[in-house]
Amino acid sequence: MVNDSLFTDFSKQSPKGILVIYAKLLFKAFKATWILLIIFIQRFSKFSEETLVYVYIGIVVFLVFFLIRAYLVYTNFLFKIDDGQFVLKEGILQKKNTSISFDRIQNINFKQNLIQQLINVYEVSIETAGSKDTEIAIKALTYEKAQALKMALSLVKKKTQQLELDVEQPRPLLKIGFKELFKVSLTENHLQNLLVFMALVFGALQQLNDVFIGIGENDVLGNYADVNPKDIFNSIIIFVIFILMLIVIGVLSSFVRILLFHFNLTLFIKDKSLEITQGLLTKKSILLSKGKIQSITISTNPIKKKLGISFVTFKQAVSGKVKKQQNKLIRIIGCKIEQIKIIKELLYVDSSVDDETRYVPNNYYLLRMYFRSAIGIIILNCIILFLIKDTTWLWANMLVIPVTLLLIHLKYQKAFYQFNEEILLIGKGRVETHGTYLSFFKVQNIKIKQTIFQKRRKVVNLVLQTASGKITLPCVEENRAITLYNYILYKVESSKESWM
């Protein structure tokens, strides 16, 4: 069992932590100056020997400075457990003292990035619900100490659960090997991944370009950006190659993304929580306790459906107005139907909701989407006619209009909601299909929204706010929405269960 006294006095991280902090500082500095470095390397031959000596001295001073800084950060980072509080002292010049009471701790996660994996230390992050400043990360602890800390924190929290924490690791519910990972990545939404990848590349190119223009060198990348659109359309071969290339890049970027985030995905069920470990460069281990999950979404797409796999997204409470919501979104991929059944059972999602009557949004929803897209397309055409003044671009309508129509219809077909006494199931999606399960008592507040157009049609939008974001039921008939509104309020107000 853990020696509780281990943390009663202030303790430091593992000395290896210096290395982790050092690497992080260097990486940050590199990220801020990488463009300068590229320019420097380009001009390397042009420097005189004398200047080079100074440059080398500069670099050494830089490195030593960061090393000292890392050491100071390390020695000034102290934590202990004191009377139901986790106390942290940090800061070299500007001292910071944080204490968190145990009942506010939402999660204790382990994480390992590449360096931490190499020197075998774990990063322990302590998440809290509430104010956003109290996310704490202890950069480097040995596995034993990390486990001990986790236990110490959860022990005081729930004294009764001492024994369960010591139980041997059970067989994982889900384990995704490399082969399976590959299979899953083939069925991903390649278009989306392609766009993410392109955005990254263009962002970097833009940055490079800015710098080169800034230092007086002419547009180096201009040649790439200056492709006349007519050439592409005229030469079908180039076009086909272009498309093929995009497809290859799309598939590759899906694969890389899946590999980075979900490598070696394992899911354990432990008593009342789910433990998920995944990631290649940054290995993350997350303990999700059941009560803290606000909603789950089960998603699939046509190809995945054929293979019988889907992915599950767990949503936890978001603290404050944090931007990095991804951290609170935990996703596991490659789930089979049986596994989903077990997860649902564990989270008390009563599967009978799947067989309830299915309600679809009012026709007005479809009309509104037509109307909005029509406006979008008209604006697009106006831009082509009056700003670009090149009528060849009008042919783009041949592609844009049918695709928009198709997407609208898919979206309308996939939108639905159904419910039983405890749970609401909301369906949405275009190519993918997402089903979100939300227990009524997790709702924080509820809204009815009605535009003047909706009023004429007697439909409203019903917005359910949860601790992990809002869920909208679009264009519900007014009287049905009011009944649901009253019922959900009744469920929330009569519920004895805590939402977190």
Next chain:
Amino acid sequence: MEFSNIEILQLPDISKVTFKRIHKDHLKVLILTILSVFTILFLAVFLLETNVEEIGSFPYVNYIYLVLVLLFFVLLIAFGIGFSRRKYVLRDKDVTYKSGVLIKVVTTVPFSRIQHVEISEAPISRLFKLASLNVFTAGDSSNDLVIKGIKKEEALKIKEFINQQING
């Protein structure tokens, strides 16, 4: 639509509650606010016209005043309607607020989900002893409930009431 066990008709119905309007002095606050904003705008345009030559010689300069005047009246009407739509009600277990001109919104927050309650006073509102009541719930708090334009004493009373409900 059927829920077994529970008779729908017995549930408290939000559409059958009598709502209370916000304090009538709030209309004055709104008008004063618009007036002060437009005074500044008019002054700015006037000063630009008399002092900057390019703008003074701009042929359509009078239209700018016309647009400003039109905008002023449109906003005045919109705020007037908006004012009459702002209503709230406290029930045993929740607080509800409705408002909206083009988009009508009804929001209900159950007391059991309230994290904390705040009272704030804007400068012009303070002249009329008005305050606004902000109710926060967990999660992304941008979408919570704000009741603007109630008497400060009443706001304090409501705050006290809600605090009792949360803790009691």
